[in-house]
Amino acid sequence: MHNQHSPHIDQATIDRWQADGAVLLKGVFTPWVDRLAEGVTALMASPSEYGHARTVIPKDGSPPFFQDYCNWSRIPAFSEFVFQSAAAEIAAALMQSQTAKFFHEHTLVKPAGGSTVTPWHHDQPYYCVSGRQNVSFWIPLDPVAEATSLRCIRGSHRWEEEFSPTRFNGTKLYEHTRFSALPDIDAHEDEYDIVSWALEPGDAVATLNSLVIEMENRYKLLVEASARNIKEYNEKFISRRLNPEKGHRFLPYIVAIVDEFADLIATSGKEIELPISRIAAKARAVGIHMILATQRPDTKVITGTIKSNFPSRIAFKVMSQIDSRTILDLSLIHI
Numbered sequence: 001m002h003n004q005h006s007p008h009i010d011q012a013t014i015d016r017w018q019a020d021g022a023v024l025l026k027g028v029f030t031p032w033v034d035r036l037a038e039g040v041t042a043l044m045a046s047p048s049e050y051g052h053a054r055t056v057i058p059k060d061g062s063p064p065f066f067q068d069y070c071n072w073s074r075i076p077a078f079s080e081f082v083f084q085s086a087a088a089e090i091a092a093a094l095m096q097s098q099t100a101k102f103f104h105e106h107t108l109v110k111p112a113g114g115s116t117v118t119p120w121h122h123d124q125p126y127y128c129v130s131g132r133q134n135v136s137f138w139i140p141l142d143p144v145a146e147a148t149s150l151r152c153i154r155g156s157h158r159w160e161e162e163f164s165p166t167r168f169n170g171t172k173l174y175e176h177t178r179f180s181a182l183p184d185i186d187a188h189e190d191e192y193d194i195v196s197w198a199l200e201p202g203d204a205v206a207t208l209n210s211l212v213i214e215m216e217n218r219y220k221l222l223v224e225a226s227a228r229n230i231k232e233y234n235e236k237f238i239s240r241r242l243n244p245e246k247g248h249r250f251l252p253y254i255v256a257i258v259d260e261f262a263d264l265i266a267t268s269g270k271e272i273e274l275p276i277s278r279i280a281a282k283a284r285a286v287g288i289h290m291i292l293a294t295q296r297p298d299t300k301v302i303t304g305t306i307k308s309n310f311p312s313r314i315a316f317k318v319m320s321q322i323d324s325r326t327i328l329d330l331s332l333i334h335i
Contacts, residue, residue: 017094020154048071072105230253
């Protein structure tokens with residue numbers, strides 16, 4: 001049975017959220033992923049005063065943990081999401097409310113290899129509002145493995161205590177003692193009902209086309225920074241020789257893995273072959289790498305274009321010598 005407020009979620013999902021305090025809404029904001037990503041790019045190119053103050057730059061030299069908030073009124077992509085997406089409708093349904101009021105948005109960018117750990121926390125003490133009838137949406141714009149995903153403690157929204165909020169650099173947000181000290185959850189994980197999910201991106205074609213755009217944007221950044229490759233560029237950024245206000249940012253390494261390339265070709269054909277070939281041919285210098293795997297190595301899958309752009313290949317045990325030669329591109333030895 002669908003809830004009367006929203007056709008996007010059913011009553012069972014609402015009941016689960018009410019009981020657990022956290023629930024996965026699979027793919028409900030997928031149409032907005034690309035537009036929100038554009039908003040994040042625009043924000044990182046022009047952070048607010050909060051972004052400059054709150055971004056964590058680790059002392060160990062690992063990538064910065066960028067964060068900024070309250071930018072919906074000046075970043076069109078964020079404003080569009082607030083007023084045009086189903087977020088308010090879904091929030092009202094979860095809260096069993098007739099209306100939902102928007103509080104703020106918060107952008108978090110954690111590059112791969114960063115050492116900053118988000119501390120355990122309750123959202124409520126960070127907000128200048130009272131009451132328990134509120135919803136936060138955590139919307140990933142990249143694929144997230146369960147091991148590194150958001151973790152929640154089931155039922156913790158019904159705890160009587162509110163815990164002292166901590167900044168992501170480890171310092172306390174407030175000096176007063178109104179809130180309780182947070183227990184050491186990491187040291188006693190077996191005492192809590194912790195839940196997390198593997199979160200997936202949009203479809204493969206959109207993801208690979210986005211990688212092509214990211215590749216081209218990275219080449220522009222390297223040219224502007226007079227850097228020959230990603231290593232040289234990131235060294236300049238970490239040593240603060242590049243200005244984030246001019247669009248510069250730390251560039252994490254990206255590895256795109258296609259688990260079953262034959263299936264991708266069967267469903268998308270030439271539409272997917274072009275972006276894959278471009279990424280394989282040009283993206284290495286800007287820190288983007290690609291791994292293709294397939295169980296059906298015939299010439300319809302591994303075409304000449306693909307082979308010419310993937311010089312490094314590994315063939316495990318296959319059904320025939322022809323399959324092996326298709327992968328390794330070896331000429332048949334004969335007498």
